[in-house]
Amino acid sequence: MANRPRQKMKPALVTFLIATLLGTTACGTQKEPGTADPGTKPAPKPEPVELTMFYPWSGYPKEKFMEDAGNSIIKKYPHISINYVQNEKGSSYEAxxxxxxxxxxxxxxxxxxxxxxxxxxxxxxxxxxxxxKYNFDAINPGVLKGIQAVDPGKIAGLPSHVNSLALFYNKDLFDKFGVPYLTDGMTWDQVYEVAKKITRLEGGTVYRGFGIRTGNFIGMNQLSLPVVDKNNKAVFNTDSWKNYIGNFARFYQVPGYGATKELVEGAKAYDMFLKDQTLAMLVQMQSDYPRESLGQKINWDVVSYPTLAANPGTGPQPNIVFYVIPKTSDKRDSAFQALTAILEGEQQKAFVKTGLGSVLKQSPAASIGADVVPDLKGKNAKSLFPVKYADLVEPNTYLGVAQGQVYQAFLAAVLGSDDLNTALRVAQENANKAIETQLANKK
Incomplete structure (x- = not known):
């Protein structure tokens, strides 16, 4: 608070103040009589600053960004405004x-x-x-380690939220067939045994035990298996990848499943789980949990992502969404301040409300109540987010190319068009050809 202009005191007032000071007990710290309180000068008002925020994809308008994160920045730092730019035309960064x-x-x-x-x-x-003086201790160690991994020796940015995978199940189907509900901490072998018990033909309807909505189980694999090395060579034709893919392929080879390309790929699996309700278990992104508020009627729950014996207690790799402050920016201090607002507890809780993973060590998901997220009332919400994330694989421009080919090998093995050994060998050859073509086009 600023000091008021000093006025000359009347003698009677001076006598009263001195008497008050002398009569005060010594229970606290006292100033010497006659010592003026210097007061506290107000902090200088920050100059207005506009930050250009770049979203490198399309389909995420400014209004949505402001609702999700931008308003929390402005609330904490009113002098900051946001110039939001999204890559609507899919232009290259160079352009x-x-x-x-x-x-x-x-x-x-x-x-x-x-x-x-x-x-x-x-x-x-x-x-x-x-x-x-920013303290990273509040951030989930796996998330922070993941950001450090994308640019070794540096901290590439601050995290916003995390996407992950979880295992959802239809409680009504478990009840129908007298199968105990899933529990946290299960292994894939245990889930496989459950899938076998449920998969059957009954009353003219095929009920299937297990499905996967997304190919992210490859890119986010919990063994942190690489698909491309630092020399831009595909490296997934290995025993480790064979065992990992085989773990998931076996679910579709249970007698009576009747796997087809349409059934294996994500859209149909989602429909069988949510609409037809003939699929008992579904792996999907945690943010896609069923929402009764949107008319999605299903008696569901969720458990932690099952684990592998080769890496016990470890969930999938996080799909970390984070913000970079480019070295070319001349507003890096203000940009850093803006990012700290996104990491505050209330903002992270807002992310959880929409199904996104918190990046904090103590996730608000564990204590979030139905009054905040009515669609999670009575659900095992804490298991939407793993306790421990797998380590991220080393980033590479051609990860997407290679991961796409791994998925093709998975499909070939499931559908029986190739054995897994052949499928992985062919897929790696195709991945390397595609990478070589892209490298040649850059020259």
């Missing part, structure tokens, strides 16, 4: 740079960061954190 784009913040993911670094938009926030 955007040529057009004059100079972002102060870039949203990216662990699998997309390599493209950001390629054009020189990366940045190390280590010094910014030290300057602002």
């Amino acid at each position: 955007l740079i040529a057009g004059g784009l100079k972002p102060d913040l870039i949203m990216t993911t662990d699998s997309s960061f390599a493209a950001v670094k390629t054009v020189g938009w990366d940045g190390d926030i280590t010094e910014l954190a030290a300057k602002n």
Whole structure:
């Protein structure tokens, strides 16, 4: 508070103040009589600053960004405004740079960061954190380790939220066939035995035990198996990958399943689980939990992502969404301040409300109540998020190319068009050809 202008005191008032000071007991710290209180000067009002926030994809308008995160930044730092730019046309980073784009913040993911670094938009926030006395202790160690892994020796940015995988199940189908409900901490072998018990033909309807909605079980594999090495060579034709893919392929080879390409791929699996309700268990992103508020009527629950004997107690790799502060920005201090607002507890709880994973060590999901997320009332909500994430594989520009081929090998094995050994060998050859073509086109 600013000091008021001093006025000359009347003698009677001076006598009263001295008497009051002398009569005060010594229970606290006292100033010497006659010593003036210097007061506290108000902090200078920050100059207005506009941050250019770049979203490198399309389909995420400014209104949604502000609702999800931008408003929390402005609430904490009113002097900051956001110039939001999304890549609506899918332009290359090089074309955007040529057009004059100079972002102060870039949203990216662990699998997309390599493209950001390629054009020189990366940045190390280590010094910014030290300057602002920022404590990383509140962040989930696996998430922080993941961000450090994308650019070894640096801290590439601050996290926003995490996407992960979870195992959902239809309680009515378990009841129908007298199968005990799933529990946290199960292994894939245990889940496989459950799937076998449920898969059957009954009353003219085929009931299936298990399905996967997304191919992310490959990119987020819980053994942290690499698909591309530092020399841009595909490296997934290995025994480890064979065992990992075989773990999931066996679910579709249970007698009576009747696997087809349509049934295996994500959209149909989701319909069988949510609409037809003939699929008992479904692996999908945790943010896609059924919502009664949207008219999705199903008696469901969720358990932690099952584990493998080769890496017990470990969930999938996190799909980390984080913000980079480019080294080319001249507003890095303000950008760092903005990001700290996203990491505060209330904002993280808001992410959880929409089904996104918190990046905090103590996830608000564990204590979130039905008054905050009515669709999670009575659900095992804490298991939407793993206790321990698997280590991230080393980022590479061609991860997507290689992971796509691994998925093709998985499909070939499930559908019986190739044995798994052949399928992985062919897929690796195809991946290397595709990578070589892309490398040649860059020359």
